[in-house]
Amino acid sequence: MIRLEKRPQPSRAWSMATPLVAVIATMIVGGLLFAALGKPPVEAIRTIFWEPLFGEFSFYYRPQLLVKGAPLVLIAIGLSLGFRAGIWNIGAEGQYIMGAIFGAGAGLAFYPSDSFLIFPFMVIAGAFGGWIWAMIPAVLKTRFGTNEILVSLMLVYVAEQFLASVSLGLLKNPEGFGFPGSRNLQSWDAAHNAELIAGTGMHWGVVAALIAVIFAYVLLNRHMTGYHIRLTGEAPRAAKFAGVNPTRLVLFCLGTSGALAGLAGLFEVSGPSGQISIDFNVGYGFTAIIVAFLGRLHPVGILLAGGLMALTYIGGDIAQSNLQLPAAAIQVFQGMLLFFLLAFDLLTNFRIAIGKPEVA
Amino acid sequence: MKLTNLLTSAAVALGLAAGAAMADTTKVGFVYVGPVGDGGWTYEHDQGRKAVEAEFGDKVETVYVENVAEGPDAERVMTQMALEGADLIFTTSFGYMDPTINVAKKFPNVKFEHATGYKRAENVSTYSARFYEGRAVQGTIAGHMTESNIIGYIGSYPIPEVIRGINSAYLHAKKVNPDVQFKIVWAFTWFDPAKEADAAKVLIEQGADVILQHTDSTAPQAAAQAAGNVITFGQASDMSEYAPKPRVSSIIDDWAPYYIARTRAVMDGTWESADTWDGIGAGMVGIGEISDAVPADVKAAALAIKDAQADGSYHAFTGPINKQDGSAWLAEGEVADDGTLAGMNFYVEGIEGDIPQ
Helix, strand or coil: CEEEEECCCCCHHHHHHHHHHHHHHHHHHHHHHHHHCCCCHHHHHHHHHCHHHHCCCHHHHHHHHHHHHHHHHHHHHHHHHHHHCCCCCCCHHHHHHHHHHHHHHHHHCCCCCCCCCHHHHHHHHHHHHHHHHHHHHHHHHHHHCCCHHHHHHHHHHHHHHHHHHHHHCCCCCCCCCCCCCCCCHHHCHHHCCCCCCCCCCCCHHHHHHHHHHHHHHHHHHHCHHHHHHHHHHHCHHHHHHCCCCHHHHHHHHHHHHHHHHHHHHHHHHHCCCCCCCCCCCCCHHHHHHHHHHHCCCCHHHHHHHHHHHHHHHHHHHHHHHHHCCCHHHHHHHHHHHHHHHHHHHHHHHEEEEECCCCCC | CHHHHHHHHHHHHHHHHHHHHHHHCEEEEEECCCCCCCCCHHHHHHHHHHHHHHHHHHHEEEEEECCCCCCHHHHHHHHHHHHCCCCEEEECCHHHHHHHHHHHHHCCCCEEEEECCCCCECCEEEEEECHHHHHHHHHHHHHHHCCCCEEEEEECCCCHHHHHHHHHHHHHHHHHCCCCEEEEEECCCCCCHHHHHHHHHHHHHCCCCEEEECCCCCHHHHHHHHHCCCEEEECCCCCHHHCCCCEEEEEEECCHHHHHHHHHHHHHCCCCCCEEEECCCCCCEEEECCCCCCCHHHHHHHHHHHHHHHCCCCCCCECCEEECCCCEEECCCCECCHHHHHCCCCCECCCCCCCCC
């Protein structure tokens, strides 16, 4: 008989190994899936993981990894702080949208000024937009005890309606012949979050993501707030006795994750995307949840997980184009990654034992 | 070592052969905003792609990527297609406009075709269909068929293309039935079966017995079928699985003739940047078969409107037409110019409600 036996201590080795095991399992089962669809499995896996990094056109794809990965890492870092303390911000997508709207709106209010202050002002406005949107579930939770999971998630759909509204009204490009969408910030130097070194994909959002990783690492390991976050997550009762103020912690965690998501939105709208449009958001806020868990809620882990996720996106598109794999198969492949991670996570706390349970 | 050498030279020879073969084939890329199985917009573009393959056989290689988000993802997918040797790339959503222009700048030798946009370049053409011609046919049928005199309209986004369709349908419904009234619901989506079904139900509850939709799913058809005495029209695709009722006709986007012509132009080296806006006459807008649920005289009236537009003797926007606020737009016999139509942002007289801003 095979059964699960609780480990006295969570296994550190398994905790480190599960992401890797999950990736390998995804490759194997994903390969079987691709084979079932009549596509060459090894070729497909190679296209997804190898082509963007070392293929013929990797000179183009490598910078794109930064472009795709930066918002994921930036948002996931913020989310991981709350997740560690058991504060669940599921609405990063909405905060991302609001950051973009606030940031782009703050800039466009001064169009066509070429002041160098415009971009910094937009950055602040973007962070504020995400922060204020996250403060709604935070205040409702601390004041009225509402569930932040539901409130933050529902606010995503409200933010999407705002996005449609400003694309069609307030921020609509006056020279756009009545079509929805704002002016393109890429063609306005003062507001353009351009590549810092041409051809590298390195824009301010990438820099911000790297800073966020370092900041989160220091916060969690060297700072009292970080200690409180970890303590609340691991031993809520002990945290209470240690004098952790839960209200402040909720406000801090939701606020920080909201501000970071807002920043990600701002850097995206002013850089790679260029304009506010009805379909501006593409799900970074939700994918970042996967990235946060894939990275074990650890800053460095999130950095690696963000890169891996970006790789599957870019490689997935290449596989679609070159091998005509359906988009749905790629999405299943990405979903498997989280599924296997959660499945193998079981082994951190449990071990598989064979035979009858021993009588203690 | 020998074996390795042999393998290497074999690989090189294969590579050369492949390279030589590649030179003769024209590679055509398609970027889709939805899944190819959406049954509407993207489905019809993919039918166009298949028609290109059928027409040219071995001389052409087509590739596509579906579900591509508008913005940087679209830019990356287009760049990737260009890098992989595409000669011609069709980008089939309005939101791909700026990305298309960006990528086209980097690949001056690759031709780009952007659907429904207005930005062109030396190597970027735009193309769109005069769907409003089909709306004139639908309006005619709707005006005759309605008994409650309330026609429901599911709008996607309040952009010129959609507003044009509403105006055209209204003008022609009104022409045959002066008591007709339009109720418009904005779904703020192109494809969301749940939202579309809700919109249809709301309209039916408000008394509409005809539903026109500018969204791509078949959910409104299903809602109308469930309600019983309501008729609908297929959108983008024929949606004939709901014929003969509720679906009594449809507007079909037929991109195949255009895609074949443009691919041939690239092969012949005669491709030039152009702005194409074709309608029923050129075959870009198809009218799906009018079912037996429609009386013969109504069918004849609808086909007359269709034929008159096809041969150019009639324009859907022919004066006298006033704007919603009562101000004059087109004088007696005057025909709307394409510029005004392209940027249309007002309702014509008689339509109630405001365009959301």
